[in-house]
Amino acid sequence: MNAIREDMALASHDFGHIVESRPLGVVRPRSGGTVREIVSFAGARGLPVTARGCGHAPYGQGQAHGGYVVDMGGLDEVRCVPGDRTLVAGAGATWGEVVRAALAEGLAPPVLPDHLGASVGGVLSTGGFGGSSHRRGLVADWVRELEVVTGAGERLVCSPERHPDLFGAVLAGLGQCALIVRATLRLVPAPVRVRRYRLYHEDPAGFFTDQRRLARDGRFSHVAGQARPALGGIWRYMIEAVTPYDGGLPRTDGLLTRDDLLTGDDLLIGDLDHDRDTEEIEDLSYAGYLHRLDRDERLLRATGEWDRPHPWLTLLLPEAAASAFVPAVLAEAGQQDLRCCGVVQLRPLCGSVFRAPLLRRPPGELLCLLSLMRTAPPTDPGTVQRMVAANRGLYERARAVGGVLHPVSALPMTPEDWRVHFGPDWAGFARVKEQYDPRHILTMGYGLWA
Ligand SMILES: Cc1cc2nc3c(=O)[nH]c(=O)nc-3n(C[C@H](O)[C@H](O)[C@H](O)COP(=O)(O)OP(=O)(O)OC[C@H]3O[C@@H](n4cnc5c(N)ncnc54)[C@H](O)[C@@H]3O)c2cc1C
Known part of the structure; x- marks a missing residue:
């Protein structure tokens, strides 16, 4: 009985801790056959069904108000x-x-x-x-x-x-x-080892120019970026770039030999615009690199931050707009909480490599994924609601410069917003929905349909 109560409580929340809705029940199937039975049972009664994986949705997208949560664990x-x-x-x-x-x-x-x-x-x-x-x-x-x-x-x-x-x-x-x-x-x-470069920029223009270059020429296997708060109220920008390092040397498509040991790093980062005095170069096992956030998670859990509200917003921006949009947003008074309780991620992307037809992205080749991953005070619902409203405002400004929402975000969206979001693909999506989920019972937490 206690276990059922705990399951229900867990399924009423998510990582966002903003939306809370109680399901009728939580079911933990052990086979696809049981998932089918649950969906058929709920479908016959017109009840909502939502899958729950690890519960990291930020805004109720994994909840099933008045229906069944299917715990996939x-x-x-x-x-x-x-x-x-x-x-x-x-x-x-x-x-x-x-x-x-x-x-x-x-x-x-x-x-x-x-x-x-x-x-x-x-x-x-x-x-x-x-x-x-x-x-x-x-x-x-x-x-x-x-x-x-x-x-x-x-x-x-x-x-x-x-x-x-x-x-x-x-x-x-x-x-x-x-x-x-x-x-x-x-x-x-998989590579056995990788070399990781952390390159810091004071000037956002130099940071975006370098990100653009790295996204385009593909010299690194992995590239990410962050804006980090610095003294004097400014932001400093950091590129994290990674290359396989299996043979003891950074590789640039076989161009390097052992004699190039001293010049290997220069070949990879010598033409970039970062501050050479503060660059960090570190060799890691690939497994260690892939698990790089495990320690942060442990720390956030230990301090309780992991369990606080997370009014996150993620936007896909045309790269040409990002270099002005991001510094302007970060300078605003309303974003200053990010300096103490949050992470600002900036991921350079190339539009032509994406294949999933339902991923929305701005037109054009170079893109920037901006994630404002903020943590709100635990006992101040008013502040959380203000942050969610600010997300909405930012989303609309992003749209005005050609940006689109990444739906792993905390902001309310109406069916009309979703229609605009999917644009010319909306009608096709609606047709497939009618065919495969005619009663509209699945994953209603996004609010796609009226
Ligand atoms: C600390 C942190 C870091 C993150 N980093 C990244 C990142 O680097 N890249 C990235 O892309 N995302 C990232 N995310 C976002 C995260 O990957 C997504 O929110 C993902 O959807 C979470 O999946 P889940 O199973 O944990 O969450 P859940 O809340 O359980 O599920 C999320 C959504 O997926 C649906 N869903 C779950 N399982 C199924 C299923 N079997 N079939 C159909 N629908 C299903 C749920 O109904 C819900 O709508 C991060 C999130 C956190 C909290």
């Missing part, structure tokens, strides 16, 4: 098939579990989210950005096949060859047409 098998360079993962497995099994065979998914604590299903349903996204697209772009349960209660296998319309509507499809039960992921050989 029991579907956590992970099986690497090295000969085929694939890995089969249950939707409830975490990316940490995927990484462990793949690295044991010298392999890894080509793109991984920075934080490995989310579930396979949760990340595939939102798309998944990672350090290698500038070259390799979304985590979801590397799925070979999915086993799903549709809102109509059908258990189907889909891929680019089988039910391609469903496959395209599930990847980055916000759980609207089907729940993911199992995914077959493509793998690539």
Whole structure:
């Protein structure tokens, strides 16, 4: 009985700690067949059903007000098939579990989210950005096949060859047409070690020029960035760039030999505009690099920050607009809480590498993913609501310069907002929704449909 109460309490919340809604029940299936039974049962009664992976949604997107939350944690098998360079993962497995099994065979998914604590299903349903996204697209772009349960209660296998319309509507499809039960992921050989460069810029213009260059020329396997608060009320910008370092030397497509030891770093970063006196260069195991956020998570849990409200906002901006938009936003009085309680992420991206049809992105080749990952005071709902309202204001300003929302964000969206968000693809998305979830019972927390 206590366990049921705990499950219900957990499923009423998420990482955002802003939206709270009580489901009728929480079910923890151990097979795709049981997921199908739950969806069919709820569908016959017109009750909402939502999958819950690891609960990292920021704004109720994984809740099921008055319906059933399907806790995917029991579907956590992970099986690497090295000969085929694939890995089969249950939707409830975490990316940490995927990484462990793949690295044991010298392999890894080509793109991984920075934080490995989310579930396979949760990340595939939102798309998944990672350090290698500038070259390799979304985590979801590397799925070979999915086993799903549709809102109509059908258990189907889909891929680019089988039910391609469903496959395209599930990847980055916000759980609207089907729940993911199992995914077959493509793998690539993993480096054993990597060299990580942290390059600091005082001048945002130099930072954006360098990010643009790195996104375009692909000299690093992984590139990310942050704006960090500095003394005097200013922001300092940091590029984190990573290259495989297997043979004891940074590689630039085989151009380097052992004799180049002294010039290897120069070849990679010598032409960039950062402050050479403060650059940091560190060698890590690839596993250590992939798990780089584990320590931060432990720290945030220990201080209690992990359990505070998180009114996060993530926007995809045309790169040309980002270099003016980001410094202007960070200078505003309303954003100064980010200096003490938050992280500002800036990820350079190339539009042409993304394949999932439902990922919205601005037109143009060079993009910037801006994430304002703030933590709000735990006992001040008024402040949290002001932050959510500010997210809305920022979202509208981003739209005015050609930006789009990444739906892993805390802000209310109306069906009309979603129609605008999906633009010319809305009608096609609505048609696939009608086919696979005709009663509109799946993942209603996003508020897509009236
Ligand atoms: C600290 C932190 C760091 C993050 N870093 C990154 C990052 O680097 N890159 C990135 O892309 N994202 C990142 N995120 C966002 C995170 O990956 C997404 O919010 C992801 O959707 C979370 O999945 P989950 O299973 O943990 O969450 P949940 O809240 O359980 O699920 C999230 C959404 O996915 C749906 N869903 C879950 N499982 C399924 C399923 N099996 N089938 C269909 N729908 C499903 C849920 O219904 C919900 O709408 C980060 C989040 C946090 C908290």
